[in-house]
Amino acid sequence: MAAMSPSERRLQKELMSLMKEPPPGVTVDGDQASQNLTLWTVHMEGVPGTLYEGEKFVLQFKFTNKYPFDSPEVTFIGNNIPVHPHVYSNGHICLSILTDDWSPALSVQSVCLSIVSMLKTTAGQFVLC
Amino acid sequence: METNMLPFMRRLQGATCTWLVQIAIRENAENLPCYAPMNIIPVKMPITTPPPDTLRCIPEFVLENVVVLITIARRTVKLNMDDADVVNLLAPALTLVLTFMGDSSRTYNPHLRARLAECLEAMLPNNEDDSSSHNNISSFYREQIFKTHPHRFQLVPCLLDVFVGIEMTGQSVQFEQKFNYRRPMYVVMDFLWGFEEHREAFTSLAREAEANMEAVHPPIFLRFVNLLMNDAIFLLDEALGNMAQIRNLQNAQESAAWTNLSAQEREQNLTNLSHTGMLARFDNILGRDTIRTLVRLTAHAPFVFCHPTLVERIASMLNYFLLHLVGPNKKNFKVKDMKEYEFDPASTVLDICRMYVELGKNERFCAAVSDDGRSYSPKLFTLAESVLVRIRGGDLISSLRDVAARVSTIAEQRQRDEEILANAPEEFLDPIMSTLMLDPVILPSSRTTVDRTTIARHLLSDQSDPFNRSPLSMDQVKSNTELKEKIDAWIAEQRGKIAHTSTSSTS
Incomplete structure (x- = not known):
């Protein structure tokens, strides 16, 4: 059996920890991700007490074989794209840690947390991008 | 044409070379009565002084004229009976090339620097593949220049500088263009490789790179090797893709469905075929040159490739292409008229196996081969062996077997290690x-x-x-x-x- 590549090994580890201890409101589709480690689907619930309370969103993570040295490609997919100044209607997310400010010390979990907190911020706190 | 015109032009350009170099190596001086160089100062290479401001005032065409004259002389060699006369131009021209080609502070324009590499190619003596050759005396003189020119030791460093330099030129260099620019550089490197002292120059740059692998500015040799691998990966991948496409188009022509196509559709398919064929030819020729250069360097400076920063890339590149060329999909690239497309998979397989044999002496390389989950499997080398038998690579088989054995031992050991070390403490x-x-x-x-x-x-x-x-x-x-x-x-x-x-x- 061929050994796992370093990036797969890291993804495997992240997947395990995300399934075991997911941040509140976040669940990863573990079956699908373990079939194909480079494509994950993450379900996210709107945080209670915000505009998005009760809503359900779906995030897609795509990883290259350079992960974690290259950032993952993260987009909202499905019918319900959150209406938010930093989210395009096609699901693209404007978040600096997904592009220029990415660091290999970040992880799927930290990206999820950043998106959750982005969705918490209320109008007026935004800098348009 | 006026009988004396060509000799006059050569003398003019010879003087231009000397004059340009004299300007370029001068330092800025205050209050000169005149900006023209009034005395000859000896040229010392490498040039370490910053370029003088006066150089900015000289238009590019002055330099380009020299290039044009020399490249034209090479192309029209059959018409030139007094070719020996060109030789007098070559020594100052080589000094000129060495002054300007590798130095982006003296020659901003990357296209012009690439032209100087082309000029260098035109200065080479005969080689076997030449269609039009110099007479023996002229070829001898040309060879002497590369053996005796006082600054010849700068040739290799300058070549690497220009090779790397044209990679990053902003938007001005088109992606495909850089391959065209690099082609003459391969020819020159190939020629220089025949001389011990120039080979030594490669080695000493490689040693310097090895010592400074982790420096803030990556050493030139490391960047060079990195780009060579990028080019090789891109060109081979493109070439194989094109060959597969050609095969499909050729098959379509022979199938029964072909006769049912309308004349227009047939024509469309034929145009596609000839277009893809042209691209494939281009990729195959350049890919072959790139791989050949890599074979030389891996044999000569394996330590650079086996360094932790590069070893994974070279190993996965070799695995990937070997798998494609000897693996179950190899027949996808079998096309008619392989010669016409300059497609020679047998020699590529031989080249790849040579690199395995050279690098396979290094443990880190073997480990990287076995770690590559994408293309490596223990079967890979068995497949390669059966192909080698058919393409007269018999002499490589036993060495390749050694490499295969070493790789599989390491693979097993790694697997075992992984099991042992799986539950290492988090810290x-x-x-x-x-x-x-x-x-x-x-x-x-x-x-x-x-x-x-x-x-x-x-x-x-x-x-x-x-x-x-x-x-x-x-x-x-x-x-x-x-x-x-x-x-x-x-x-x-x-x-x-x-x-x-x-x-x-x-x-």
């Missing part, structure tokens, strides 16, 4: 890659410990500490010797346990 794991750290280093500002290979790779693209984004370079990291000792002790302990259980179970 022994690299925080980024989650692998056991073999060479832990401390990052000065975040005080985080990571494996040396991990941080080296991160710093290639981003010069900052991944944990707090403060500026960082490789020379600032410090070995975490205390942790390394702990890890080493733990590994030894685990290995000891396994050895113990396996001996007790067999007894």
Whole structure:
């Protein structure tokens, strides 16, 4: 059996920890991700007490074989794209840690947390991008 | 044409060469009565002084005229009976090329620097593949220039500078264009390779690179090798894709459905075929030159390729192409008229196997081959062997077997190690890659410990500490010797346990 590549090994580890201890409101589709480690689907619930309370969103993570040295490609997919100044209607997310400010010390979990907190911020706190 | 015109032109350009070099090597001086060089100062290479302001006032065409004259003389060699006369132009022209080609502070325009490489190619003596050759005397003179020119030792460094320099030119160099620019450089390198002293120049640059692999500015040889691999990967991949497409188009022509197509559709398909054929030819020729250069360098400076920063890439590149050329999909590239497309998979396989044999002496390389999950399987070398038998690569087989054996031993050992080391304590794991750290280093500002290979790779693209984004370079990291000792002790302990259980179970 061929050994796992370093990036797969890291993804495997992240997947395990995300399934075991997911941040509140976040669940990863573990079956699908373990079939194909480079494509994950993450379900996210709107945080209670915000505009998005009760809503359900779906995030897609795509990883290259350079992960974690290259950032993952993260987009909202499905019918319900959150209406938010930093989210395009096609699901693209404007978040600096997904592009220029990415660091290999970040992880799927930290990206999820950043998106959750982005969705918490209320109008007026935004800098348009 | 006026009988004396060509000789006059050569004399003019010969004088231009000397004049341009004299201007270029001068330092800025205050209050000169006149900007023209009034005396000849000796040329010292490499030139370390900054370019003088006067150089800015000289238009590019002055330099380009020299290039044009020399390249035209090469192309029309059959018409030139007094070719020996050109030789008088070559010595000053070589000094000119060496002054301007590798130096972006003296020649801003990357296209012009690439033209100088073309000029250099036109200055070479005869080689076997030449369709139109010089007479023997002229060829001899040309060869002498490369053997005796006082600044000839700058040739290799300058070539590498221009090779690397045209990669990053902003938007002005089109992607495909850079391959065209590099073609004459390969021809020149090929020629220089025939001389011991020029080979030595490659080696000493490689040694210098080895010593400074982790420097803030990557050494020129490392960048050169990196680009060579990029080019090789791109060109071979493109070439194979095109060959597969040609095969489909050729098959379509022979199928029954072809006769049912309308005349227009047939014509469309034929146009596609000839277009793809042209691209394939281009990729095949350049790919072959690139691979040939890599074969030479791996044989000559294997230590650079086996360095941790490069070894994974060269190993996965070789695995990938070997798998395509000898693996189950190899028939996808079988086309008619392979010669016409300059497609020679047999010689590529031989070249790839030669690199395996050269690099396979190194343990780190073998480990990288076995670690490559994408293309490596133990079957790979068996497949290669059966192909080698058919393409007269018999002499490589036994050496390749040795490499295969070494790789599979390491693969097995790694697998075993992985099982043993799977439950390492969290503090022994690299925080980024989650692998056991073999060479832990401390990052000065975040005080985080990571494996040396991990941080080296991160710093290639981003010069900052991944944990707090403060500026960082490789020379600032410090070995975490205390942790390394702990890890080493733990590994030894685990290995000891396994050895113990396996001996007790067999007894």
